[in-house]
Amino acid sequence: MSATEQPNKPGKRATVHDIAAAAGVSRGTVSRVLNGGYVSVTARTAIERAIREVGYVPNTAARNLVMQRSQAVGFIVLEPHTLFLEDPNIGGILLGANTTLSDADYQMVNLVVDSERDTARITRYLSGGFVDGAIIVSARSHDPIIQVVGSLALPSAFVGHPRDLRPEIPYVGIDNMTSTEEITRRLLATGRRRVGMIAAAVDRDSGADRLAGFRRALGPLFDESLVAEVPLYDFACGAKGMRTLLEREPRIDGVFAASDAVAAGAVEALREAGRTVPGDVGVVGFDDSSWATRTRPHLSTVHQPAADIGAHAADMVLRQLRGEEIPQGGLLLPSPVVWRDSA
Template identity: 75%
Template sequence: MPPPRKRATVHDIAAAAGVSRGTVSRVLNGGYVSAEARAAIEAAITEVGYVPNTAARTLKMRRSQAVGFVALEPHSLFLDDPNIGAIMLGANAALSLADHQMVSLVVESARDTERVGRYLSGGFVDGAIVVSARTHDPIIKVISDLRLPAAFVGHPPDLDQRIPYVGIDNAGSARAVTERLLATGRRRVGMIAAALDRDSGIDRLAGFRAALGDAFDGDLVAEVPHYDYGSGIKGMRLLLDREPAIDGVFAASDAIAAGALETLREAGRSVPGDVGLVGFDDSTWAVRTQPPLSTVHQPAKQIGTVAAQLILRQLRGEQLDPGGQLLPTPIVWRDSA
């Protein structure tokens, strides 16, 4: 094994070519040198494996041509939520077309928050897309203070009004899918509500409540921490304990619905025979359960595309209209309700 590799520098070229650093710099910057010196320097560049430092050059222009993609709460995002992948790919494709490099930054610990804050403020990126921020997330303050061009996916209630966002109408979509479930004749309908520290979780619960109106019963809401399969199992057990006659469930995500389905199966309840079950997201989960899930389609890839465009427009100096963009969320009615 050779010694650890180090980036070749102008020094190395100068030493290999037997010329001064100034002469090397002139060649690298397109200036005049003798044909002999140029040939020696070009041979030395190949020999030492020199690559020009783009970071240094872009810094002079105060542009890195890179955009951060900050994923908060990555644990449940990466391990249980297939939407995050689709959002990333949508954003990457749009940034790629505009010759910008997307750099994803994972924030899992307080240590990460602080270091990502320094990174965002350090000139390494021209802007940042932030996914899944909680209320009072310290990253929101970092981005506000920096005045970094940014776009949020979703809309934490305390978001700086100047920062644009893209998302969906969580409350309206949750209301629509719950109304559709009620229209199938279900009488005792509960909800497995998740992520109540985030706008999406709060709004989905609000929509469920609005659909039920006077029939809303707080006992039929099981609160779970995450949008994941394990939370679906826990939440459904809670609901069955509290109301054995439950005949309808709105799960706050498809992964939760998949967990709930497993719990219902173990409890000997058929879906949709005994219990009508609806999810949210229309992620890969929805078509892989038995029966496949009736759910709300979330246009994840397009959300990524729009977030990228919001950044690119700011980088071009465009004025953005205040507020956010909400994308349509059709109901996809399959076999679970």
Template identity: 60%
Template sequence: MAAEAGISRGTVSRVLNNEPYVSETARRAVEAAVAKVGYVRNAAARNLVTQRSRAIALIVHEPHSVVLDDPNIGNILIGTNAVLSDADHQLVTLMIDSQRDSDRVIEYLRGGFVDGAIILSARTGDPISEAIAELGLPASFVGHPPDAPAIPFIGIDNRAAAEAIVERLVATGRRRIGMLASGLDRDSGQDRLAGFQAALGDLFDPALVVRHPFYSYAAGAEGMAELLERDPHIDGVFAASDAVAAGAMDVLHRQGISIPEQVGIVGFDDSSWAIRCTPLLSTVRQPAETLGRRAAQQVLDQLLDGGEAPDGVILPTEIVWRASA
């Protein structure tokens, strides 16, 4: 390669590794030589020298069915991949659906196959987060588990956002308001339930909270049926996600209960579910793609610059009010 380009091996190496202090003439000579000889960079050899894989893991603590059902996860992945791609890093997605998955991923991380990790939907007591902290791996949470190790995070104020949209639901005159609560083993679900309770004050009735592990359409359908059994006169519902709200709305339609005349319903996320509902769903808009972008940048800042990311960054949300309430 150096002979073909007519320059030193050191200069060729600097060009191939995008290092500074290379003249434009030398850069063009190397590029021409690459094209002529068909050179392909040996990434494995480079990684052995640099001790870097240039791969970042996105660790998703959700069952496969929920991953496919949740547009937010897809948008977070899109944002993450965009930032890593621009930085010439590879995204590796790891889904955790069992203890066996968790054990295997911990061993994978210890093997040095990735340079950093982004942790999505971590539960309380997550062993993977603890392993990442022990390894000193550059990492970022999307969200912030209450017992999380000292790892930077990017998130939203779930409690304040839930409180704001439920207060607006109350302002429509609803008095028997229930919640389809999901994800209570993680910060987002706990905080949305806390915001719901705070907004209702004396109107809060614990019997009108139906719990389900996952943010899913099935959780909404099953939960709404149970909520109606507990109180057939319920007139308002806060669903912990748009997917949950969509399931609940289908049950209300099947039972001949009009929305919003008899029951007003609001969700959370402003995902594609919200605009597939009839009527269109009132919800909280959270910036899912931006969450992924900022989490990826937090990891790169730690990895590439050797700097420390801030402890946590909270992004704004907004209420999107539509016809469902």
């Protein structure tokens, strides 16, 4: 083996100079090949062979520094850390987004906002250019993150639609109001007459729209006292909300819970109170998450295509990064009712 054919020493990163020496060409010719430029077939063949011999790995960090790109997209969840781990809907959105970003050779950076301190820290992070874009999940109206991505002109997409979202920032989601109205009407069609709701996260567009859909479905039957508001889409809030409804109206015979996790908590509270589901009380949820089939009986629910939502949100960010036009407004995906045994 000649000196120019010696593989690079372990622990020492191969460079363009090493490739040029091994291939017997200039560094400029190697750079043209690495950057997609034209060289002769003979030179390209020699360079590709040399790359394999010296074990060259492109220095993506250095290239991104020159291009002022991090090749990363932030996945920002504005929920408590515990809910981030417990909610399979968020997990589905995350996995869908990650698959799309990975296919485009982008890294996803997970950022959880659980306090004002988190907001300040992530604002500094976004402003520092550490990510090229952002996917934002569960933003509330007047959330500081909305102002940050707007002022930075950061390529972004929102999952959901906060009321004060800037029109130039795209979003993807579902029609929470119409889907809630549909499943509540199906619950009423089973003969239930004292129907309540465990309304979670009404400070977000999803929670507020689900409450509005429930109110619209009941019409003159709507009773404000049969709405128990809870802060989060989680099991514990569902159990607490159900106990509240039972205290207010022991004759309650139907419940719409704002998520499957909330519905699962409601079923547990009913069981503790000696009520059967669906015999005494029909219960329906929302999301069609793993909670729906872990609960006994299985939950009637609304299917939310979480992975597709994440994939579309990631695609919106990538299209902006490629300089493509994004139609203003949002994308709403189908969310059909899935009817099972709980009602």
